[in-house]
Amino acid sequence: MGQRGRTGAAALILRMKPPSLSPQIDSLPKAELHLHLEGSIQPATVRTLMARHGVKASEQEVLERYAFHDFPGFLETFKWVTSFLREPQDYALVGSDLAERLLEQNVVYVEATLSVGVMLLRKQQAEANFAALLHSTEPFERRGLRFRWVFDAVRQFGAAAAMAVVETAKTCKSKTIVAFGIGGDELQVETAAFRGVYERAAELGLHRLIHAGEVGGPERIREAIRLLEVERIGHGIAAIKDPLLMDLLAERKIPLEICPQSNVRTGALARQFSREHARIGDHPLPALFRHGIPVVLSTDDPALFHTTLRDEYDAAKQMGLQDSELEQICEMGFQYAFDPASKSRAT
Numbered sequence: 001m002g003q004r005g006r007t008g009a010a011a012l013i014l015r016m017k018p019p020s021l022s023p024q025i026d027s028l029p030k031a032e033l034h035l036h037l038e039g040s041i042q043p044a045t046v047r048t049l050m051a052r053h054g055v056k057a058s059e060q061e062v063l064e065r066y067a068f069h070d071f072p073g074f075l076e077t078f079k080w081v082t083s084f085l086r087e088p089q090d091y092a093l094v095g096s097d098l099a100e101r102l103l104e105q106n107v108v109y110v111e112a113t114l115s116v117g118v119m120l121l122r123k124q125q126a127e128a129n130f131a132a133l134l135h136s137t138e139p140f141e142r143r144g145l146r147f148r149w150v151f152d153a154v155r156q157f158g159a160a161a162a163m164a165v166v167e168t169a170k171t172c173k174s175k176t177i178v179a180f181g182i183g184g185d186e187l188q189v190e191t192a193a194f195r196g197v198y199e200r201a202a203e204l205g206l207h208r209l210i211h212a213g214e215v216g217g218p219e220r221i222r223e224a225i226r227l228l229e230v231e232r233i234g235h236g237i238a239a240i241k242d243p244l245l246m247d248l249l250a251e252r253k254i255p256l257e258i259c260p261q262s263n264v265r266t267g268a269l270a271r272q273f274s275r276e277h278a279r280i281g282d283h284p285l286p287a288l289f290r291h292g293i294p295v296v297l298s299t300d301d302p303a304l305f306h307t308t309l310r311d312e313y314d315a316a317k318q319m320g321l322q323d324s325e326l327e328q329i330c331e332m333g334f335q336y337a338f339d340p341a342s343k344s345r346a347t
């Protein structure tokens with residue numbers, strides 16, 4: 001190939017390369033507000049946990065579990081991974097693993113979601129698991145990373161199981177537990193069934209969250225605001241289909257916790273548009289943000305979705321958001337955090 005040919009090929013490669021994150025955005029301290037501890041477990045750590053419990057699996061077998069293609073496949077993998085979290089020391093291991101990864105990405109504040117609903121279903125000592133987690137993550141505060149916790153119930157387990165999660169938050173007695181939330185399959189169980197659960201959470205001084213409008217429609221988001229008085233919405237991408245709801249979210253400044261790679265990989269984004277496939281460029285993040293709705297950018301389940309917070313900012317840039325907009329989104333991560341001491345990244 002001659003000189004001109006090589007130059008032409010190089011130019012083509014440059015054109016094809018997606019725009020990468022500027023050092024200015026990359027170096028900003030960040031907050032992670034929608035991150036499931038159990039979804040942060042890397043394949044290598046799963047193998048360590050399996051070995052601890054005498055379960056054999058090849059690297060390939062574990063990687064195959066992580067290669068799901070839709071929402072039911074994702075829930076199945078999530079369930080499988082958490083089945084190896086059996087002892088408090090298992091939680092301690094995944095807590096410190098996550099902390100190291102967050103520090104590498106300039107994350108200084110995290111509200112990590114803990115699937116207490118799954119612990120209770122497995123008849124585990126949730127208090128002991130949580131104590132081990134605190135023990136393994138608190139030392140990271142000295143290195144500049146503060147952990148706060150969201151106790152999470154599984155929607156399809158029903159209201160009584162969700163209430164048990166709220167009561168566990170009370171018995172754990174830690175100021176680091178800042179919120180109660182519900183995840184899982186939002187197409188199951190009527191939203192109204194959880195009304196008493198959220199009232200009790202509010203009574204205990206917990207902030208309130210829910211996954212809504214991820215695979216469900218905008219009505220799930222409306223119900224969560226009206227019936228449960230939630231303060232942030234997990235995902236909420238269905239809002240893009242309801243202009244009046246977009247107005248409501250913007251007026252009442254109810255943030256959406258946006259996790260773009262998750263929405264692509266679970267098929268949630270394609271589902272919202274009734275398509276077979278959707279790409280990152282189809283994501284409604286820019287439209288929601290430019291409508292004045294507060295948004296925070298997160299990874300959801302970084303190991304399961306093969307992503308990092310850095311990748312999510314990179315994806316947001318690929319969607320056409322400017323650096324000044326990415327900076328505002330980054331700031332919102334602190335503004336809409338539940339720990340008052342985290343309202344500014346300067347603190």
Ligand SMILES: [Zn+2]
Nearest residue numbers: 183211234300
């Ligand atoms: Zn989530």
